[in-house]
Amino acid sequence: MRRTAPEGHGPVRYGPPLPEDGLPVLPELSGVLAAAAGRARDEPVGGAPALLDAARGYWVRRGLPAEPGRLTAAPGANPLLLALTAALGGDVLVPRPCAAWWGPYARLLGRPAFHVATPAECGGVPDPYALLETVRRVRAEGGDPRLLVLSVADDPTGTVAPPELLHETLEAAAAEDLHLVSDETWRDTLHDPHDTVLLSPAEMLPERVTVVTDLAGALLPPGWPAAIARFPATAAGDGLHARVLDVLTALGARVAAPVAAAAGYALAEPEPVTARRSAAVRLHARVAAAVHAAVVAAGATARPPQAGRHLYADLGPLRDALAAHGVGDAQELEDFLTARLGMPAPGGHRFGDDLAALRVRLSTGPLLGGTDEQRAECLSCPDPLELPHVQRALIDLKTVFDDLRAAQRWEPPR
Numbered sequence: 001m002r003r004t005a006p007e008g009h010g011p012v013r014y015g016p017p018l019p020e021d022g023l024p025v026l027p028e029l030s031g032v033l034a035a036a037a038g039r040a041r042d043e044p045v046g047g048a049p050a051l052l053d054a055a056r057g058y059w060v061r062r063g064l065p066a067e068p069g070r071l072t073a074a075p076g077a078n079p080l081l082l083a084l085t086a087a088l089g090g091d092v093l094v095p096r097p098c099a100a101w102w103g104p105y106a107r108l109l110g111r112p113a114f115h116v117a118t119p120a121e122c123g124g125v126p127d128p129y130a131l132l133e134t135v136r137r138v139r140a141e142g143g144d145p146r147l148l149v150l151s152v153a154d155d156p157t158g159t160v161a162p163p164e165l166l167h168e169t170l171e172a173a174a175a176e177d178l179h180l181v182s183d184e185t186w187r188d189t190l191h192d193p194h195d196t197v198l199l200s201p202a203e204m205l206p207e208r209v210t211v212v213t214d215l216a217g218a219l220l221p222p223g224w225p226a227a228i229a230r231f232p233a234t235a236a237g238d239g240l241h242a243r244v245l246d247v248l249t250a251l252g253a254r255v256a257a258p259v260a261a262a263a264g265y266a267l268a269e270p271e272p273v274t275a276r277r278s279a280a281v282r283l284h285a286r287v288a289a290a291v292h293a294a295v296v297a298a299g300a301t302a303r304p305p306q307a308g309r310h311l312y313a314d315l316g317p318l319r320d321a322l323a324a325h326g327v328g329d330a331q332e333l334e335d336f337l338t339a340r341l342g343m344p345a346p347g348g349h350r351f352g353d354d355l356a357a358l359r360v361r362l363s364t365g366p367l368l369g370g371t372d373e374q375r376a377e378c379l380s381c382p383d384p385l386e387l388p389h390v391q392r393a394l395i396d397l398k399t400v401f402d403d404l405r406a407a408q409r410w411e412p413p414r
Contacts, residue, residue, distance in 0.1 A: 015100035016346035018155065018185070018216050019309040021280050022365030023379065024372045025221050028272040029262050033224070036261035043260050045249045047073030047228070051260050054267035055228040061269070062187075064202055064211065066230050070241055072248070073260070076225035077185065077214035079253040080244070081105050081149070084210060084229075087243035088179055090146030091138060095126045097312070097351035097359070099155045099183065114138055114145065115352045122303070123312065124154025125161040128172040135176045148178045152198055153186035156351045156361040157312040158288065158305035160190065163199045170205045179240075180209045185217035186308045188277060191285035196306050207234050217308075218277050219266040226255050226263040279379050284309040287364040290385055290394055295362070298401035299408060309365055312348070315358040321407035322358060329355045340400045343367075367393040 047055070052068040059066040074080045082105040085092060092106040096115035106113035116126035116134045126134075126148070138145050150169070152161045161169075173180055182201040190196045202209040211230040216222040229244070231237040248254075255263065266273050288305040295302050295313045305311040315322060315333060322328075327336045330347030337345035343366035348359030368375045369389045378384040385391065 015104065016344060016350050016361070018214065018222060019361075019363035020222055020365045021284065021309055022368045023276075023280060023375050026272060026276045028270070029220070029266060032265045033258045033262040036258040039257035039261075041257065043254045043257050045252075045254055046245050047071070047255060048260060051255070051264045051267075054264040055230075058228075058267040058269065059211075059230055062200070064200060064230060065233075067233070070231045070233060070237060072229045072231070072241065072244060073255050073263070074227050074229070074248055074253050075255050075259070076216075077101070077183065077212050077227040078105070079248060079251055080212050080227050080229050081181065081183075082108070083244040083247035083251070083253070084181055084212075084240075085109055085111065085147060086247050087240055088147045090144040093126070093131070093134065093145055093148045093178070094352065095124055095150060097123060097156055097348055097353045098149070099151065100346070100350045102149050102183075103352060112138075112143060114143075119165060122154065122159040122161045122165065123157030124151040124159065125166055125169050126150065128165075128168040131169060131172045132176065135178070145176070146179060147181065148173050149181045149183065150201065151183040151186070152200065153184065153189065153307040155186060155308060156310060156346075156348075157303060158308045158310050159303050160196050160198055160306045163197055166199060166201065167204060170201055174205060174208060178208070180205065182209050182211045183213075184211055185214040187213070188218035189281050189284070189307045189309070191281065191288070191306055198307075202230065202232075207232050207237070210237075210240065215263055215266060218281075219273065220259075220263060224259045224262060226259050228263075228267070276379075283368070283378055283384055284364045286385060287367055287390070287394075291362055291364060291367070291397065294394065294398040294401055297398075298405040300401065310361050310363045312359060312361050315360065315404070318404045318408050319358060321404045324407060327358070330357060330359060331355065333358050333360055337400070341397055367397070369393075 051073050052071045055071050056066045056068055085105045092113045094102050095118045103113045117130040119127045135145050202211050214227040231241040292311055299317045300313050300315045302311050302313040327333050330349040334347035345360050348357055349355045353359050368378045374389050
């Protein structure tokens with residue numbers, strides 16, 4: 001099962017993209033983008049006033065007051081994180097596991113990225129005691145940790161950090177004089193918003209937190225790259241904002257004019273956008289719960305998904321059954337499940353986890369059908385799990401995991 005060809009497997013060259021929603025583009029968004037397609041002038045670096053004002057309103061509605069002069073837009077969260085990493089300097093701290101796109105920017109800039117263990121109840125936010133220990137060890141070895149990247153609603157685990165844990169982690173970060181980047185790409189995809197409390201780190205530690213949101217999480221198709229950042233309302237935040245704009249200017253990182261128009265429309269959250277977002281969240285929550293049930297029933301472990309379009313499974317309990325298929329590490333698990341499931345199943349090593357750990361991120365988008373018509377039908381159906389094409393996809397997934405469970409059960413004793 002081990003691949004020797006480097007294509008598609010390099011730590012920087014290959015990183016699994018954000019889990020897509022698999023749904024047709026909202027017609028109103030397509031209309032706004034098409035109407036702006038004739039614009040020939042460049043958008044300014046950092047975003048035009050109309051886009052930044054829409055971003056300001058988006059954050060105000062979430063209890064995060066913002067001024068357009070402390071906001072920035074870019075063609076995706078990737079250049080924003082690159083610019084922030086370059087502007088802040090020093091070493092970078094990230095949770096283990098973390099979004100696949102966080103680490104490469106530190107490596108690209110020649111900065112070490114240190115992974116910090118997460119607690120048992122969630123991903124995305126480091127354990128506060130592990131954070132303190134890591135920072136002090138790095139400094140003792142001559143390092144200079146300055147930036148902590150975290151995510152309350154997490155990729156890859158699909159979990160949401162409890163406010164009390166977040167508070168302890170932020171206290172530890174403040175005590176060690178770290179700046180935080182809060183990736184809030186998935187904050188609008190909570191599966192049960194009435195029972196799941198999500199607090200932004202910027203609400204708890206406003207003077208130290210820069211918020212980054214990739215609009216591909218809940219508002220725009222992934223092929224229309226746009227992201228926004230909100231900086232602290234302090235003199236240090238103003239300086240960071242200016243340095244980030246310098247880096248984005250050097251990169252030529254401008255949001256394309258038609259995409260900027262669509263992003264501004266989506267950030268204003270008119271009824272078509274909010275209705276589609278709510279329907280998509282309900283759909284993916286239903287499918288994610290079914291995938292979680294199948295994975296756990298087979299003997300694997302996974303935290304119940306609370307946000308996004310994905311979950312993170314540990315197939316360590318099925319190690320003997322997987323070994324019979326030549327699977328002994330996360331890369332081989334990725335190859336095996338991608339082939340068996342017929343959909344991407346990136347291994348945990350893509351997210352900074354140990355290669356030897358048999359962990360994998362599973363997404364729900366590929367289970368919604370192979371055509372736009374099938375995927376659109378999922379949105380309008382009262383019970384999408386009863387649709388034949390969704391049933392078939394879930395049965396196929398369950399069969400793969402049930403076969404592993406059966407093989408594990410009958411593995412001869414050693």
